[in-house]
Amino acid sequence: MATAAFTTPKLKPYPVIPLVQVGATSHLKPFIASEAIQKNLGFPGELADDWQAKAIAKMGELLGKYRSLRVYMDACVHCGACSDKCHYFLGTEDPKNMPVARQDLMRQVYRRYFTFAGKHFPKLVGAKDLTREVLDDWYSYYHQCSECRRCSVFCPYGIDTAEVTMAAREIMDSIGMGQKYSNEIIGKVHRIGNNLGIPGPALEDTLLGLEEDTKDETGLDVRFPLDVKGAEVLLVTPSADFFSEPHVDSLIGYAKVFHAAGVSWTLSTMASEAGNFGMFIGNYEQLRKIALRIREAALELGVKRIVVGECGHAWRVAYSFWNTLVGIGAGGKDPFAIELQNQLDHRYKQPMHICEFTHDLIVRGALRFDKEKNDHRIITFHDSCNVARASRMGDFAGGQFTIPRDIIKAVANNFHDMAPETIHESTFCCGGGGGLLTDDLLELRVKGALPRMEALKNVVDEHGVNFMATICAICKAQFTKVLPQYGFDMSMVGGVHQLVSKAIRLGDK
């Protein structure tokens, strides 16, 4: 099932809708989760004899629970407006990667079992039995969708393919056909506390090392505190920030911002992961269980504020789900949620994105920068899907687009946006989101990055751009891997707080 050799697509100066190649990526399927990985999350270990009946029952349950799913199954008029909007279709040319075709994989089964016409005249309405062949197609093509929601922006009915993908993955997990990469990571978070499986002592060592490095760089005692009770802010950040390049440079940036602002803060061993792959597999129980670690840490440490680091889907989960899931923000009716509500300082947004935190300080004149320290960089910004299309920042529409850009412009002199149809709510996915950042899907990741690489190439050629900033751990990891495939330097990608880190003046108060 691993990816065979493939050819990286050629960059074109302008977007070209490809001629379709039927079955071009039907061979791409991520590794299936082992029995142990599945059982660890409470899912069946493998397909049982009655998998088909169980899948249909699960589908019925989801259609009953989520009215949006039933609307998405019924509302599509096959207008085709979404068909050329998916980066995976543009990069792979496989017609089943057109969003409407991806939805139809579920829609044809829905019609067969949940509509009158499909039950009695299946051929007339394009209804299909859920056979093993159909299930294999589901496994393949619902793991060729990064749940980026770009297609839904262009659908006149607002049909959200990402929700359909999540439902399909949830159904497949419930019958014992889960994806190894996501489910193994979720198990690690439950066991150890983070996606990378970094135990507490290793995390402590790393943070001490960062304090020494930052002292060497600045001559100052910039702290990277861990598990400090009574700190003002709990920072929850992707675990990649602790160990991976270029992620760690943003972590150093956050620490410098807290230091310069004189705000006490802490990281937490218990909540050492902002990412929440429960969303990728469409499973609210897993989503909640992972998020509960953050509530537990916040209560234990007695913090007043919760701030989230640079991670796209983590911010979506924090912004859109934490309130009703666990009571961070508003919502949540159980005693622990109420206790946390009483503990947090509601003069501040709860939760708050690190970009909102830094931006607010910049607006209030509380931070000073030497912008020329970033003069060797000509910068562009890649909007991450989950921030752009599934969340917001600040108290105004579009804050998720302007706030990161305003920070960049406050800390650097050279900035150029990519083409308007490839940024903001129309941003193209990096190609590795939604639980697809695994090497068994490398071909898909490289091909799916094509539209973003083409937009980047244009600003490289026109403006000499040599740095693409982003606020997502997955985007950073994905671009580090795929940039060289398109002839770019892997060090071209980095975080917004990496730029902040370079320019911030630490002596001033």
Ligand code: SF4
């Ligand atoms: S959600 Fe994104 S990846 Fe999925 S079909 Fe739509 S555009 Fe493609």
Ligand code: SF4
């Ligand atoms: S744009 Fe919407 S209605 Fe049109 S084909 Fe796509 S999903 Fe269906």
